[in-house]
Amino acid sequence: xxxxxxxxxxxxxLIGGLDPQLTAIVALSMKVSLAAVALAAMVGLPLGAMLxxxxxxxxxxxxxxxxxxxxxxxxxxxxxxxLLLSRAGPLGELGMLFTPGAMVMAQTILVAPIMAALxxxxxEDAWREYEEQLRSLGAGPLRSALTLLWDSRFxxxxxxxxxxxxxxxxxxAVMIVGGNIDGVTRVMTTxxxxxxxxxxxxxxxxxxxxxxxxxxxxxxxxxxVKDAALRRYG
Amino acid sequence: xQRSVVMANALLPLVLTDVSFAIRGHTIIDGVSVEIDAGPRxxxxxxxxxxxSVLMRLCHGLLQPTSGTIRWLGSRNGKRxxxxxxxxxxxxxxRSARANxxxxxxxxxxGALERRLxxxxxxxxxxxxxxxxxxxxxxxxxxxxxxxxxxAWALGPEVLFLDEPTANLDPGAxxxxxxxxxxxxxxxxxxxMTTHNLGxxxxxxxxxxxxxxxxxxxxxxxxxxxxQPASAEAxxxxxxxxxxx
Numbered sequence: 001x002x003x004x005x006x007x008x009x010x011x012x013x014l015i016g017g018l019d020p021q022l023t024a025i026v027a028l029s030m031k032v033s034l035a036a037v038a039l040a041a042m043v044g045l046p047l048g049a050m051l052x053x054x055x056x057x058x059x060x061x062x063x064x065x066x067x068x069x070x071x072x073x074x075x076x077x078x079x080x081x082x083l084l085l086s087r088a089g090p091l092g093e094l095g096m097l098f099t100p101g102a103m104v105m106a107q108t109i110l111v112a113p114i115m116a117a118l119x120x121x122x123x124e125d126a127w128r129e130y131e132e133q134l135r136s137l138g139a140g141p142l143r144s145a146l147t148l149l150w151d152s153r154f155x156x157x158x159x160x161x162x163x164x165x166x167x168x169x170x171x172x173a174v175m176i177v178g179g180n181i182d183g184v185t186r187v188m189t190t191x192x193x194x195x196x197x198x199x200x201x202x203x204x205x206x207x208x209x210x211x212x213x214x215x216x217x218x219x220x221x222x223x224x225v226k227d228a229a230l231r232r233y234g
Numbered sequence: 235x236q237r238s239v240v241m242a243n244a245l246l247p248l249v250l251t252d253v254s255f256a257i258r259g260h261t262i263i264d265g266v267s268v269e270i271d272a273g274p275r276x277x278x279x280x281x282x283x284x285x286x287s288v289l290m291r292l293c294h295g296l297l298q299p300t301s302g303t304i305r306w307l308g309s310r311n312g313k314r315x316x317x318x319x320x321x322x323x324x325x326x327x328x329r330s331a332r333a334n335x336x337x338x339x340x341x342x343x344x345g346a347l348e349r350r351l352x353x354x355x356x357x358x359x360x361x362x363x364x365x366x367x368x369x370x371x372x373x374x375x376x377x378x379x380x381x382x383x384x385x386a387w388a389l390g391p392e393v394l395f396l397d398e399p400t401a402n403l404d405p406g407a408x409x410x411x412x413x414x415x416x417x418x419x420x421x422x423x424x425x426x427m428t429t430h431n432l433g434x435x436x437x438x439x440x441x442x443x444x445x446x447x448x449x450x451x452x453x454x455x456x457x458x459x460x461x462q463p464a465s466a467e468a469x470x471x472x473x474x475x476x477x478x479x
Contacts, residue, residue, distance in 0.1 A: 132291075136319045138342065152328075232369060233369040233371055233372070
């Protein structure tokens with residue numbers, strides 16, 4: 001019991017004192033996950049819009065695959081990216097394995113289908129409302145998709161942040177492709193896993209507190225933005 | 235509104251030849267043949283579920299007929315550009331009133347400066363200039379429908395389709411919308427609208443196309459239609475609504 005109390009105190013001291021090791025880990029986590037979310041949004045949101053608006057052969061099966069990929073186990077993504085980037089793999093020449101770049105790649109693959117599937121759902125609802133009007137005004141599929149993306153921007157913020165939550169909180173993929181190298185590829189989740197198994201609770205706990213804080217903060221922000229937007233734009 | 239001067243109608247007449255439309259084996263429009271000419275305001279009248287809205291969507295090109303042909307004789311390909319449609323429930327984009335109008339103009343290939351001028355012109359014409367920069371979705375139902383009219387009007391269409399444009403509006407807003415339809419007609423735009431409201435058909439129509447159960451039951455000038463309907467269905471429809479007028 002005492003150990004845990006000490007761990008809490010030390011953890012809070014680490015956060016309060018802006019411990020350099022801790023801030024470096026948090027910074028790398030943020031960089032990797034934000035980059036992954038940005039990339040995933042660039043792929044996932046247009047894909048979602050295309051699936052919502054387009055009527056093409058294979059659309060239905062693409063939707064099913066996207067929905068299934070939402071539940072992709074991070075360790076499997078890690079394994080696949082590992083195989084791609086390992087020296088004998090097809091992308092081995094890039095020398096990306098065990099770098100933050102590899103972690104961005106893994107998280108992008110993990111998060112893009114989530115954004116595509118969720119945005120497809122949200123945009124399809126909007127499309128039901130807009131379709132006749134936009135077709136009447138002469139909008140083609142591309143224009144319609146862009147209009148839907150812009151008009152649904154506030155719902156999409158929530159989806160992007162859900163993706164961010166997933167990216168920041170996963171441990172399996174970054175552990176495998178990053179290797180959890182101290183000072184290079186060590187992020188919040190991998191550090192928590194490692195330090196906990198080593199019995200060094202204060203750093204793990206401190207990072208855990210920050211991670212939960214970030215996820216909470218991000219969701220609160222999403223809610224605020226959405227509410228404000230709804231009041232303003234209806 | 236001077237800027238969107240409507241040119242001589244180069245699109246009409248609109249000719250439907252034996253047009254049918256079925257969905258999942260259920261026939262909604264059944265062998266309609268009719269020629270709609272430039273000039274008089276055409277009101278498609280009929281009970282709920284008669285197929286009025288579907289007929290209008292076929293004419294506008296939002297639906298393709300299962301059989302039969304729809305041709306704009308005045309134009310080789312019956313361009314969507316020269317016609318516009320206002321729906322029963324206006325669909326407002328999540329942006330300002332002005333931007334909603336500019337959006338339609340942009341799709342019609344109008345340049346940015348001209349879009350601004352025309353948008354303000356038409357907003358003024360429908361009495362919405364003061365709310366030009368307000369988000370369209372926070373406007374009242376009546377204002378939204380006037381904005382939808384403005385968005386269609388700004389395109390300077392030769393033909394304007396209106397699908398039950400006042401079905402969701404209160405009497406005051408209905409009057410405003412009806413007066414705007416009159417103005418658009420006066421500007422030279424051909425009006426084709428659906429309604430199930432006899433009073434509105436009388437006020438706004440020059441000729442009536444009476445649709446019942448997917449068929450064109452009767453076509454007549456408005457006075458003749460209401461005083462001496464030729465078909466039994468039309469007579470029953472007019473009578474059925476009389477007690478509540």
